Amino acid sequence: MLNLIMQLQMLLAALSMFLPLVPSESRIRAAEIIDVVAKALAAGNAIGANLDDLAAKLASIRAEVEAMAAAGREVSAEELESAMTRVRSASAAFRAALETAEAGAG
Amino acid sequence: MRHPLRAFVLGIALALTPACAALQLGETQIENPMSAARTLDQRAYALLNAYAAVIEEATDIVRDPSAPLAFKRALGQAERVATPAAETLQVAVTAYVRARSDFEAASGASQPAIERAAAALTIAAQRLSQAIEAARAPVSELEGLVRARRG
Numbered sequence: 513m514l515n516l517i518m519q520l521q522m523l524l525a526a527l528s529m530f531l532p533l534v535p536s537e538s539r540i541r542a543a544e545i546i547d548v549v550a551k552a553l554a555a556g557n558a559i560g561a562n563l564d565d566l567a568a569k570l571a572s573i574r575a576e577v578e579a580m581a582a583a584g585r586e587v588s589a590e591e592l593e594s595a596m597t598r599v600r601s602a603s604a605a606f607r608a609a610l611e612t613a614e615a616g617a618g
Numbered sequence: 619m620r621h622p623l624r625a626f627v628l629g630i631a632l633a634l635t636p637a638c639a640a641l642q643l644g645e646t647q648i649e650n651p652m653s654a655a656r657t658l659d660q661r662a663y664a665l666l667n668a669y670a671a672v673i674e675e676a677t678d679i680v681r682d683p684s685a686p687l688a689f690k691r692a693l694g695q696a697e698r699v700a701t702p703a704a705e706t707l708q709v710a711v712t713a714y715v716r717a718r719s720d721f722e723a724a725s726g727a728s729q730p731a732i733e734r735a736a737a738a739l740t741i742a743a744q745r746l747s748q749a750i751e752a753a754r755a756p757v758s759e760l761e762g763l764v765r766a767r768r769g
Contacts, residue, residue, distance in 0.1 A: 533624055566764065567649065569671035574651040577664045581656040587663045589715050595666040596708040602673035603701045609680040610694045617687045 524550055658746050659718075662711035665753060669704050672761045673697060679767050693763055700756035703749075710742075710749035717742035 524546060534542045580587065651664035676697065680690045717739040724735035 566671060566675045569674070570649040570651055570668055573664060573667045573671065574649040574654045576667075577651050577660055578654040580660055580663075581654055584656075586657070586718070587659040587711075587715070589712065592659075592663060592666070592708065592711055592715065595663055595670065596704070598670040599666055599673070599701070599704050599708075602670045602677065603697065606673050606677040606680060606697055607694075609677050610690060613680055613687065613690050616683075 520549075658743060658750070659711055659715060661750055662707055662714075662746060665750060665757065666704060666707065666711075669700065669753075669757045669760075672757065672764055673701075675764050676760060679764065685767065689763075689767065693760065696756065696760040696763055700753070700760050703753040703756045707746075707749045707753045710746040714739075714742040714746040 528543075528546050531539060531543055531546070579585075651668045652661050655661040655664045676693045679685050680693060717735070721732075721735040721739045724732050727735075
């Protein structure tokens with residue numbers, strides 16, 4: 513997604529350079545349209561950054577598991593407990609956030 | 619042609635568009651940690667950690683005031699199914715690790731003791747394998763929702 517947004521931003525930047533060539537009666541309108549699209553792309557970029565966050569976390573887990581597999585190492589009971597603690601803690605935070613969202617809507 | 623310069627500039631912009639689209643800058647790749655695992659315990663560990671990462675991301679979506687409430691509820695429903703499956707997976711993997719340890723400890727024991735430990739390990743491995751399969755679908759469902767919102 514970030515790739516697509518970046519490409520659109522580049523295209524938009526290139527198009528905005530040609531604004532002086534637009535007939536003067538339409539130039540302001542064209543600039544407004546480009547501005548709105550640029551703002552929408554910036555918002556999309558922020559969302560894409562969150563997706564990158566998930567991708568980074570998954571990549572880090574994969575690297576850890578790859579290292580375990582390459583070393584032929586078994587997962588310890590402590591590592592499993594730590595993974596489950598992370599799940600429980602994330603689940604509790606998620607449910608609390610959902611409750612807050614429900615309360616805010618009601 | 620009334621506006622040859624404009625036509626020329628538009629032609630250049632259109633010609634450059636496929637070149638821009640071919641760029642692979644900043645591409646987001648979602649890794650699958652489970653595919654790197656070679657053993658059952660590694661698969662379980664990868665799945666539990668990946669699930670935690672997905673819920674953390676889902677929490678950010680739920681905290682986002684611009685996300686629709688119906689979508690947040692759908693995430694909540696998926697989480698309520700996936701977390702118990704992760705709990706079951708944790709019980710199964712803990713039992714498997716214990717059975718494996720018992721089997722290793724029984725290597726110097728009598729033949730019946732070794733056979734008992736081997737049978738217990740086989741059962742624990744089967745249960746773990748089933749728990750991994752059972753957890754994959756609900757975890758994937760939550761991950762799919764998160765990606766649908768983010769991607």
